[in-house]
Amino acid sequence: MSNYCLETTRLSHRFAGVPVLNKIDLRVPEGSIFGFLGPNGAGKTTTLRLMLGLLKKQEGEISVFGKPFAANRVAVLSKVGSLIESPSVYAQLTAAENLRVLQKVYRCPVERIAHVLQLTGLADTGKKKAGRFSLGMKQRLGIAVALLNDPSLLILDEPTNGLDPEGIIEMRELFRTLNSQGVTILLSSHLLAEMEKLITHAGIIHKGQLLFQGTLEELRVGRDGEDLESIFIHLTKKRA
Amino acid sequence: MLFINSFRSEWLKKRRTASSLLTVIGALLIPLIVLIARLDDAGALAAVNRQPRLWENLYGRNWQLMGLLLLPMGVVLATSLITQIEYRNNTWKQLCTTPQSLTMIFLAKFSVILVMLVEFFLLFTFGIWLTGVLPGLFFRDVPYPVEPLPVKAFFNGSARFFLDILPVVALQYLLSLRFKNFLIPLGAGLGLYVASMIAVHWRHGYWIPYTYSAYNFMGGAGATFHTHYWAAGYSVLFIGLAYILYITRKEKG
Numbered sequence: 001m002s003n004y005c006l007e008t009t010r011l012s013h014r015f016a017g018v019p020v021l022n023k024i025d026l027r028v029p030e031g032s033i034f035g036f037l038g039p040n041g042a043g044k045t046t047t048l049r050l051m052l053g054l055l056k057k058q059e060g061e062i063s064v065f066g067k068p069f070a071a072n073r074v075a076v077l078s079k080v081g082s083l084i085e086s087p088s089v090y091a092q093l094t095a096a097e098n099l100r101v102l103q104k105v106y107r108c109p110v111e112r113i114a115h116v117l118q119l120t121g122l123a124d125t126g127k128k129k130a131g132r133f134s135l136g137m138k139q140r141l142g143i144a145v146a147l148l149n150d151p152s153l154l155i156l157d158e159p160t161n162g163l164d165p166e167g168i169i170e171m172r173e174l175f176r177t178l179n180s181q182g183v184t185i186l187l188s189s190h191l192l193a194e195m196e197k198l199i200t201h202a203g204i205i206h207k208g209q210l211l212f213q214g215t216l217e218e219l220r221v222g223r224d225g226e227d228l229e230s231i232f233i234h235l236t237k238k239r240a
Numbered sequence: 241m242l243f244i245n246s247f248r249s250e251w252l253k254k255r256r257t258a259s260s261l262l263t264v265i266g267a268l269l270i271p272l273i274v275l276i277a278r279l280d281d282a283g284a285l286a287a288v289n290r291q292p293r294l295w296e297n298l299y300g301r302n303w304q305l306m307g308l309l310l311l312p313m314g315v316v317l318a319t320s321l322i323t324q325i326e327y328r329n330n331t332w333k334q335l336c337t338t339p340q341s342l343t344m345i346f347l348a349k350f351s352v353i354l355v356m357l358v359e360f361f362l363l364f365t366f367g368i369w370l371t372g373v374l375p376g377l378f379f380r381d382v383p384y385p386v387e388p389l390p391v392k393a394f395f396n397g398s399a400r401f402f403l404d405i406l407p408v409v410a411l412q413y414l415l416s417l418r419f420k421n422f423l424i425p426l427g428a429g430l431g432l433y434v435a436s437m438i439a440v441h442w443r444h445g446y447w448i449p450y451t452y453s454a455y456n457f458m459g460g461a462g463a464t465f466h467t468h469y470w471a472a473g474y475s476v477l478f479i480g481l482a483y484i485l486y487i488t489r490k491e492k493g
Contacts, residue, residue, distance in 0.1 A: 052337045056490040078339035088334035090325065092256040104249035105338045129256075145334065 004066075005030040005153050005184040006051065011060035013046055020046050022208045023060070028186050028201070033179050035199035036188040037232060043208040044188045045085060048157050052082055064153065078106070081151035083159055087142025091131025095122045095141050098130055099148055106149040116144040119174060121167075135162030143171065147178075154178065154185045160194060172198050196228040206236045246340050246348035254352065259321035266314040267360045270305045271367025274298065278375055285375045285382045294372060294385045299394065302368045307401060307457035312436075312450055314360070315405055316429030319353050319412035320422060326493075327420045333493030346486050350413055350479070357409065361398050368394075404452035404471045410478035411449065417486050449474045 006028040013021040021043045028034045038044045049055045051062055053073055062069040064076045090098050099113040117123045120140040125133075130141060139162045146154055154175075160168045168191075175185055175198060189195050195202075196216075203213040212219060212235060216228075223231055254260050278285060288294060326332045335345060369389065376382045408429070415425035436450035440458075445451045452471045 049333075054333055054336055054492045074339045074341060077337055080337070082337050084333050084337075086330060088329060088331040090253055090329050090331060093253070097252065097255065101249050101252045102334075102338060104245045104252065105340055107245060149339075 003030055004028060005032075005064070006186065007061075007063045008047070008051070009061040009063075011047065011050060011057075011062065013043075013050060013055070013058050020208050021050075024205070024208075024210050026203055026210060026213065028184060028203075030184055031179070031182060032201045033175065033185045033187065033199045034201045034203060035195040036186060036203050036205065037192065037195065037228075038188075038205035039236060040190075042205045044205055045157055047205070048082075048084055048155055048186075048188060052077075052080070052084065052155065054084070078149065079152045080155060081146035081149060081153070082155040082157075083142045083146045084155075084157045086161075087138045088145070089130040089133070089138055089141050091129060093130055094127055095125045095130060095133075095144070098141060099144060102145055102148055108149050112148055112150065116147045119147060120144040121170060136164060136167055139163055140167070143174075152183060154183055156185065157188045158190065159187060160189065160191060168194060192229045192232055193227070202228075204232060204235055211235050242340065242344060243348065246344045247351055250348045250352045251355075253325050254322065254356075257321065257325060259318045259325075259356065262314060262318050262321070263356050263360045264363060266310060266318075267363035268367045270302050270310060271364065271371050273305070274301050274368075275371045275374055278371060279378060282375075282379060285379060289372070289376065289383050290386050292387050294387050295368075295390050296393075298368055298371050299397065302364070302371065303397070303401070303457055306364065307453045308437075311401065311405055311453050312408055312433050313430070315357070315408050316412055316426065316433065318356060319409055320416040320425040320429065322349065322353055322356075323413070323416040324422050327422070331493075336492040342487055342492070343483075346417075346483055353409060353413060357402065357405070361402060365394055365398060400456050400468065401453055403468050403475075404456045407449035407452070407471050407474035407478055410475045410482065414478055414482035414485065417482060446470055 004027045006026070008024050008026045011021055011024040011026070012019065024043075024047060026036075026047065036044055036047070046055065050057055051064070051069070053069060057070065064072075065079065067076060069076055090101065093101065095117060096113055099116065100110075103110060103113055114123070117125075120143050122137065122140050122144060125137070130138065133141065139159070143156070143159055146156060160171055163171060172194070175187075179185055187195065187199065199216060201213070201215050202219055204211045219228075219231060220226070223234075278288075291297070326335060336342070372385045372389075376384050411432075412425055412429050415428055416422075419425055432448065432450045436445070436448045436454065439445040439448050440451050440454050446455065446467060449471065452467050455467045
């Protein structure tokens with residue numbers, strides 16, 4: 001059995017004949033906080049959407065928890081929490097009602113609703129409808145939704161979008177705590193300085209090609225003193 | 241058990257939505273109009289409430305407006321609004337990453353629409369009953385209807401209307417799942433409804449499924465063919481097609 005929580009093999013994808021992913025072999029180690037980094041249009045969101053079955057796979061393989069995703073979709077998704085791009089919330093419902101909608105499907109204890117609201121700082125939102133939330137609050141609700149089923153794997157696309165500095169620090173602490181409890185976290189973000197404080201592993205994608213993956217220490221080999229941003233720019237420019 | 245959970249989840253989503261409101265308002269609007277018309281003719285009320293065929297008369301008056309106009313239009317609007325909940329809130333992607341099969345999502349959503357339709361029919365029938373009994377509360381000389389409520393006849397009549405409107409529900413569901421833009425299913429639905437009203441006296445009018453509730457009300461006009469069989473056939477065809485198109489979509493959310 002592999003030690004990878006999530007693995008893709010030669011994953012390729014095209015939109016209207018234009019290749020956007022080219023033979024991606026991504027491996028997210030169990031127990032890691034994996035930063036999936038790349039400039040806009042590099043193929044990060046497409047990769048994440050393929051991993052979650054939101055896009056029909058064209059070429060390659062995806063396995064999660066050591067099992068092929070397509071053949072085990074429902075079982076796999078019951079242990080995965082996700083937030084892809086902008087948060088998905090039902091505007092006419094309150095935060096608790098939004099979570100109640102999903103709690104029915106996940107069949108998790110109803111107490112989880114209050115717990116994740118507390119974790120994400122939304123416990124006091126009461127009867128306020130999600131449609132009237134600020135972007136930061138919607139983002140927190142999106143994260144609460146992702147945590148609802150007590151997942152073993154979290155897939156979060158730009159999770160700190162719209163959060164204020166205090167919120168970013170809170171979420172960083174939350175992700176660290178979750179990770180220390182055994183949750184594997186796959187994060188995609190543009191905020192490289194923020195990612196550097198959090199991630200244990202990185203995968204760098206550019207123009208649909210995976211340029212690097214490994215631990216942060218491996219990424220820094222031969223680049224002592226350089227921050228993640230400089231290494232990232234160096235790697236992507238080299239392939240430009 | 242899984243289906244029940246998916247259904248309950250879908251049912252919760254329609255809370256405070258226009259489709260919920262539409263079900264209640266749409267069901268009670270015509271009985272309210274009929275009631276006002278009856279109260280306006282107060283002099284005749286006492287005699288009318290003693291008539292042996294009062295309920296048939298009220299049922300016909302209410303269904304005349306409902307079957308020809310409000311039911312098809314209401315179904316077009318309400319069905320499209322249910323799938324719009326996901327499009328408007330950008331929640332298809334969240335829904336499609338929950339641990340339930342896509343078939344379950346499809347069936348749960350469709351079931352919510354059907355249960356809303358049943359709710360609508362029950363409320364409408366309750367409204368018809370109110371048009372019969374409420375005048376007695378306003379005027380002392382108006383008795384409670386002499387004729388017993390023909391429950392079985394009401395049920396059979398409503399069941400026929402339900403079956404006849406099913407192809408419209410199925411086709412609107414197909415269109416509203418397929419197109420993100422709310423105006424497409426709405427425009428197609430209203431366009432087909434107008435076409436059906438023009439075609440209702442055409443000998444091949446039954447080719448358009450939106451004509452069936454009108455035919456059902458008109459009774460004898462559909463004597464040469466079996467409207468209900470056509471309705472059932474179209475319903476199966478549209479819902480099967482909707483399922484295939486939904487399940488084979490390349491992008492789920």
